Amino acid sequence: MRWSQMFAPTLRDAPNDAVAPSHRLLVRGGFMRQLHAGHYSMLPLGWRVHQKVAAIVREEIDGLGGQEFLLPTMHPASIWKESGRWDTMGEIMFRLEDRKGAETALGITHEEIFATVAAELTSYKQLPQIWYHIQTKFRDEARPKSGLLRVREFHMKDSYSFDIDDAGLDKAFDAHDEAYRRIFQRLGVPAFGVQASSGAMGGNSSIEFMTPSDAGEDDVIRCPKCDYSANIEKATSALSAIDDGEPTALETFDTPGVRTIAALETFEGGAAATHQLKTLVMVLDGTTTLVVVRGDHQLNTQKLADATGAIEIRPAEVEETVAALGAHPGSLGAVGVTDHPVIVDLALEGRVNMTTGANIDDKHHRGVSVERDLTVAQWADLREVAAGEACANCGTELTVVRCIEIGHIFKLGTKYAETFGVRVSDADGNVVPVVMGSYGIGIGRNMAAAVEAHHDDKGIVWPVSIAPYEVVVTVMRLDDETLAAGNDIYVALKDAGVDALIDDRDARAGVKFADAELIGFPFRITVGPKGLANGEVEVTDRATGETNAVPLTDVVGMLAERCNEARRG
RNA sequence: UCGGAUGUGGCCCAGUUGGUAGGGCGCCUGGUUUGGGACCAGGAGAUCGCAGGUUCGAGUCCUGCCAUCCGGACCA
Known part of the structure; x- marks a missing residue:
C-alpha cells in the first residue's frame, strides 16, 4: 500500500468524548470512527487489524477441528421463545417486526440457531463436533462505552461443541480453554482464566478470560499466592470465626x-x-x-x-x-x-x-x-468478597483487580439439545440428548484490549501479529533516487512475505514519524539521502524506540526474519 | 434507567450586559522550506444539536425534545 493513496485520517487531538486509551488512539490513528453510541465504522487500518485478530482466532479454532459456518443474524422470535430466552433476555435483545408483523430479533448469541442445525445429527458416530462462526452480534446495551470495549454491534467468534457425554464435553471445554490461551498469547493480550457466573447462558460451569485494565468493567478477586481467581460475581473467601456466646432470648x-x-x-x-x-x-x-x-x-x-x-x-x-x-x-x-x-x-x-x-x-x-x-x-452465597479478606484455599489476603472480559467459555449440558431435539443414537441404541458447550470471544474487544496493553504517550505499539502493517518504509525525500530506493525495499519486503506499507507522502519528516508512531507499526525503515550515500537505511523498533543503521543489502532479510519470528506472537 | 456534564466547519476550542460567528489544527492554491507534527500569502468549508417561545434583534435568555460522554444500575 502507498500511504499517499491510503485513507487513514489521523488526528492530532483525540475527540473530546473519548476517554479510554484504546478509544482515543484507535480514533486518533484513523482506525475507526463512531457512527453513534456503540456502533463504529471500521476504516481500512482498523479493518486490517480486525481481520488479523479474526484470522488468529480462526486458525486456533480450526486447529481444534472446528468447522466454520455462517448463520443468520436475524432470527424468528419463535426459536427464542422455544428456549425461553425471548423472555429471559429482556431488553438486551433488539426486537423488530417485519412487514407481515412477524416478530424477529437480532442475534445476541447463537446457541438456539446452531442447535436447530444440530438437530440433524443422528448418531454418536458423528460426534464430537465443533462448529463455529464469526458473525455480527447485536446487543442493546444500556450504556455502550469506551470505544470498542462495550458496543451494541460487534463481531464475535462463537463456537459450539457437541458430544455424546460429559466426558466429551470436558474434553472440548479444555481444548477451548487451551486454544483461548494460545489466542491471547498470539494477540499479545495478557490473559488469565477466572471462575465466573454463567448468567443468562445457563449451564453449570464457565470460565471467563480476563486481562487487567483500568478501562475494564469487571472486578476480579485474585489470590497473590495460590491460583485462585474468580469474578467478583462468583468469588468466595474465608471469614474468621466469630464468637457469639450463648444464645439468649429475643x-x-x-x-x-x-x-x-x-x-x-x-x-x-x-x-x-x-x-x-x-x-x-x-x-x-x-x-x-x-x-x-x-x-x-x-x-x-x-x-x-x-x-x-x-x-x-x-x-x-x-x-x-x-x-x-x-x-x-x-x-x-x-x-x-x-x-x-x-x-x-x-x-x-x-x-x-x-x-x-x-x-x-x-x-x-x-x-x-x-x-x-x-x-x-x-x-x-450472596455477599460480595472484599479486598483483604482471606483466600478460601490458602488464607492469603485477596486482591481486587479491574479487568476486561476478553472471552468466556461455558459448559451448557443438554438444555439446548433437549429443547431443540438435538438427539443421537448412542452405541447401545438409546436415543440421548447431545451435550453442548459454547465458547465466545469478541474480535473488536480483543483488538481494543491489545491497544490497552500496548501503547505509550506517542500512540499504539502493535504486536507484530495484528499490526495493520508490519513495516512502514518512510521515504524522507521524494526525489527520484530516494523514492526508488524506498520503493525497491518496499517491493522486496512484500516479495519476502512482509506486510509492508510505503510512506510516499509529500510531508515533512516530523509528520511522517509522528503518524507512524501514532498508528503503531512495529518497524519503521527510514530511507533518506544521508544513509543511502553510505548504502544504509535506518530501522526503528516501535516498542523499544531503538534505531540502528542497516546496510541496504541486509534490511529486507533482517526484517523478514524479525517479522516471521514475531508473527506467531 | 438514575445522577452529572457537554453539544459552535472534519478535529480541538473562544464567543462579554442579547447586536447578525472567530482562532488553532487539518484541507485547497502559490511561494519558500525539507531527518521530529515548518513558514508566508491567498482560499474553501457553519442551517451555532432540533423544535418552539421571548425580543426590533438569539450561539447567548426561556420551554420541550434529541444526541454524545462520564459515574451508577444493567450487561451472553
Missing part, C-alpha cells in the same frame, strides 16, 4: 433516630456491624423478597440472580418497603416475617445474638438467633 429495644448499621454500632446497647443483620428488600421478578446479609457485608446482585434464577432484580421502593414490612429502611428486619420469602447469606449460618431492625420505626431486636428466629426460605 428482645426488642428502643433505638430512636438510628437508621444505619454504622449508627447502631455506636449506639448505646447496639452492636458491631459483624453482629448485625442487614435486611435488604428486593423485588425479584415482581416478588418482594427479604435478603439478609451480615451488617458489614455487601450484597452482590449477580449472586442473588444466580441463586434464585430471578431475571429482573431491583431494590424495593420505600413505599413498597413500608407496605411490606410496616417500617422504613433503617428499622427493617426479617424476624417473624413469613409472608415474604427470606433469603439469607451463608455467612450467617449458625449465628446467634445478632441485632437487627424490628420492623417498627426506631426499634431493633437483639438476641436474634438466625435459624431460630428467621423463617429462611433459602440459604445462598
Whole structure:
C-alpha cells in the first residue's frame, strides 16, 4: 500500500468524548470512527487489524477441528421463545417486526440457531463436533462505552461443541480453554482464566478470560499466592470465626433516630456491624423478597440472580418497603416475617445474638438467633468478597483487580439439545440428548484490549501479529533516487512475505514519524539521502524506540526474519 | 434507567450586559522550506444539536425534545 493513496485520517487531538486509551488512539490513528453510541465504522487500518485478530482466532479454532459456518443474524422470535430466552433476555435483545408483523430479533448469541442445525445429527458416530462462526452480534446495551470495549454491534467468534457425554464435553471445554490461551498469547493480550457466573447462558460451569485494565468493567478477586481467581460475581473467601456466646432470648429495644448499621454500632446497647443483620428488600421478578446479609457485608446482585434464577432484580421502593414490612429502611428486619420469602447469606449460618431492625420505626431486636428466629426460605452465597479478606484455599489476603472480559467459555449440558431435539443414537441404541458447550470471544474487544496493553504517550505499539502493517518504509525525500530506493525495499519486503506499507507522502519528516508512531507499526525503515550515500537505511523498533543503521543489502532479510519470528506472537 | 456534564466547519476550542460567528489544527492554491507534527500569502468549508417561545434583534435568555460522554444500575 502507498500511504499517499491510503485513507487513514489521523488526528492530532483525540475527540473530546473519548476517554479510554484504546478509544482515543484507535480514533486518533484513523482506525475507526463512531457512527453513534456503540456502533463504529471500521476504516481500512482498523479493518486490517480486525481481520488479523479474526484470522488468529480462526486458525486456533480450526486447529481444534472446528468447522466454520455462517448463520443468520436475524432470527424468528419463535426459536427464542422455544428456549425461553425471548423472555429471559429482556431488553438486551433488539426486537423488530417485519412487514407481515412477524416478530424477529437480532442475534445476541447463537446457541438456539446452531442447535436447530444440530438437530440433524443422528448418531454418536458423528460426534464430537465443533462448529463455529464469526458473525455480527447485536446487543442493546444500556450504556455502550469506551470505544470498542462495550458496543451494541460487534463481531464475535462463537463456537459450539457437541458430544455424546460429559466426558466429551470436558474434553472440548479444555481444548477451548487451551486454544483461548494460545489466542491471547498470539494477540499479545495478557490473559488469565477466572471462575465466573454463567448468567443468562445457563449451564453449570464457565470460565471467563480476563486481562487487567483500568478501562475494564469487571472486578476480579485474585489470590497473590495460590491460583485462585474468580469474578467478583462468583468469588468466595474465608471469614474468621466469630464468637457469639450463648444464645439468649429475643428482645426488642428502643433505638430512636438510628437508621444505619454504622449508627447502631455506636449506639448505646447496639452492636458491631459483624453482629448485625442487614435486611435488604428486593423485588425479584415482581416478588418482594427479604435478603439478609451480615451488617458489614455487601450484597452482590449477580449472586442473588444466580441463586434464585430471578431475571429482573431491583431494590424495593420505600413505599413498597413500608407496605411490606410496616417500617422504613433503617428499622427493617426479617424476624417473624413469613409472608415474604427470606433469603439469607451463608455467612450467617449458625449465628446467634445478632441485632437487627424490628420492623417498627426506631426499634431493633437483639438476641436474634438466625435459624431460630428467621423463617429462611433459602440459604445462598450472596455477599460480595472484599479486598483483604482471606483466600478460601490458602488464607492469603485477596486482591481486587479491574479487568476486561476478553472471552468466556461455558459448559451448557443438554438444555439446548433437549429443547431443540438435538438427539443421537448412542452405541447401545438409546436415543440421548447431545451435550453442548459454547465458547465466545469478541474480535473488536480483543483488538481494543491489545491497544490497552500496548501503547505509550506517542500512540499504539502493535504486536507484530495484528499490526495493520508490519513495516512502514518512510521515504524522507521524494526525489527520484530516494523514492526508488524506498520503493525497491518496499517491493522486496512484500516479495519476502512482509506486510509492508510505503510512506510516499509529500510531508515533512516530523509528520511522517509522528503518524507512524501514532498508528503503531512495529518497524519503521527510514530511507533518506544521508544513509543511502553510505548504502544504509535506518530501522526503528516501535516498542523499544531503538534505531540502528542497516546496510541496504541486509534490511529486507533482517526484517523478514524479525517479522516471521514475531508473527506467531 | 438514575445522577452529572457537554453539544459552535472534519478535529480541538473562544464567543462579554442579547447586536447578525472567530482562532488553532487539518484541507485547497502559490511561494519558500525539507531527518521530529515548518513558514508566508491567498482560499474553501457553519442551517451555532432540533423544535418552539421571548425580543426590533438569539450561539447567548426561556420551554420541550434529541444526541454524545462520564459515574451508577444493567450487561451472553
